[in-house]
Amino acid sequence: MHEKKIGLELKSLMNTISRYVVRNRSAPPKGVTEMHAEIMTYLMRSEGRVVVQKDLEEAFTSRKSTISRMLRLMEQRGLIARVTAQEDARQKQIVLTEKSSTIRDKMCEGQNQFENTLRRGIAEEDLEIFFRVIDQIKSNISAGE
Numbered sequence: 001m002h003e004k005k006i007g008l009e010l011k012s013l014m015n016t017i018s019r020y021v022v023r024n025r026s027a028p029p030k031g032v033t034e035m036h037a038e039i040m041t042y043l044m045r046s047e048g049r050v051v052v053q054k055d056l057e058e059a060f061t062s063r064k065s066t067i068s069r070m071l072r073l074m075e076q077r078g079l080i081a082r083v084t085a086q087e088d089a090r091q092k093q094i095v096l097t098e099k100s101s102t103i104r105d106k107m108c109e110g111q112n113q114f115e116n117t118l119r120r121g122i123a124e125e126d127l128e129i130f131f132r133v134i135d136q137i138k139s140n141i142s143a144g145e
Helices: 006-024 034-045 053-059 064-076 098-119 124-143
Strands: 080-084 092-096
Touching: 006 098, 034 053, 034 064, 034 080, 034 092, 034 098, 053 064, 053 092, 064 080, 092 098
Parallel strands: none
Antiparallel strands: 080 092
């Protein structure tokens, strides 16, 4: 019997998810990419807490330059603003703009539907194990860098 390989199964899962998203998504508003949508959702869910670029780098496991480019483009398109953080004037807090509110509501609805599809039929205990395993895989990879 062949043993399943984690890397291959993860790649297969990501391909399946990508195909599902392409098939089922509504057209994003002009000038908004999938990553912009993810960042906007993250910011929305973080309301009441200061979010800086470093938080996004960690949350999306992306390089500083990637997030910096993304934020610059989002700022140019009026989706976010960077304001001086009250706790530390050296840091720029990332906040959503009024323009992004209507886009954000539409995106959240689609993302909630997608999350519900992913979770359908999976027991809460199994989801806890899944997330624990995913966290351990991330830790294993990070320790090897």
